Each structure stands twice: as C-alpha cells, then as structure tokens.
Amino acid sequence: MDYTRFNQAEQIEINNLLEQKQMDDFVNMFTNLVDRCFRQCANDFTTKAVTGREAKCVEQCADKFLKHSQLVATRFSELSQTLLNPASQQHQYQ
Template sequence: MDASMMAGLDGLPEEDKAKMASMIDQLQLRDSLRMYNSLVERCFVDCVDSFTRKSLQKQEETCVMRCAEKFLKHTMRVGMRFAELNQNAPTQD
C-alpha cells in the first residue's frame, strides 16, 4: 500500500492502521486476480477454436497475444483516466 493511502489513516491507532493496510492489500490482490481471470477467460473464449492438439495453433497463439495486449492496454488506460479524474476531484478537509 502506498504512502498516500496511509496518510488518511493518521488518526487511527497503529493496530487499526495495520488491519486497514492488510484489508486494502487483500482487496488489491483480489482485484488483480479477478482481472487476470477475466483476461484469461475472455481471450480463451475468443481465440481457442479447437482442442485437437495439446498446444495452441499459430493463429490461436497470435490471437491470444493480441487479445492480452489489448486487454492490458485498455486496463492501463482506464487506470490512468481514473487517476486523472481522482486528481481533479475536490478533496474533503
């Protein structure tokens, strides 16, 4: 967890800060796993056509690579846009 998140917890006792940090880390891990699972499922469904071989065919492999690249670029762009909007949001003091 980064320092900016911890700054909002200044008034809490150390034990509560540690619990909050742990909860936030768990949520971030869960979200990362969901994103990964979504990527795998989407690209598999879109790209894999046959199960006649134990490895991917060349066109399937190319499709999976393109799909994963697009998914990750989109996810990064959404994250950047969210950060931009978050910076421009009014703060509560």
C-alpha cells in the same frame, strides 16, 4: 488517504484490507483476461497443440486487455485526483 487520525492497530488493519483488495482485484483481472482470450482465441480442439494463429490471437488479446486496463486505471487516477482536489480544479478554470 490521511491515516493520522487512526491509531497504529487501525492503520495496520486498513493496510491489510487494502492489500487484500488489491490482490483480489489482480486475481479478478487475471481471471477475466484468461476467460476473454480463451473464448476469443481457442476454437480448434482437434489437437492438443496451440496453433500459431491461436498463439498470435492470445498475444494480441492479452496486449489489448492490458492496455485497456492500464488506460482505465490512468483515467480513474486522474478522476480521483480531480475529486480529491476540488480547489486545484477551481484554479485551473480561473
């Protein structure tokens, strides 16, 4: 994003808003990860201890969730670049 058209105070405000949005997105992703893996893996409430099966399930669930999130972020980045650079996309097809 080209910030040069904004004055310094506006640039600082934009950066602060972007940082807050990134933090909110991270917290939401973490909350979704915990919720999903807990629902999927924690099903034996007869003991306080985490069973080996539950621990393995949580590890696999978290790994799958994070890989999926990374893939989505990569695809989103690729799509954003394509949309931001229509001229480069046009040259690719010629």
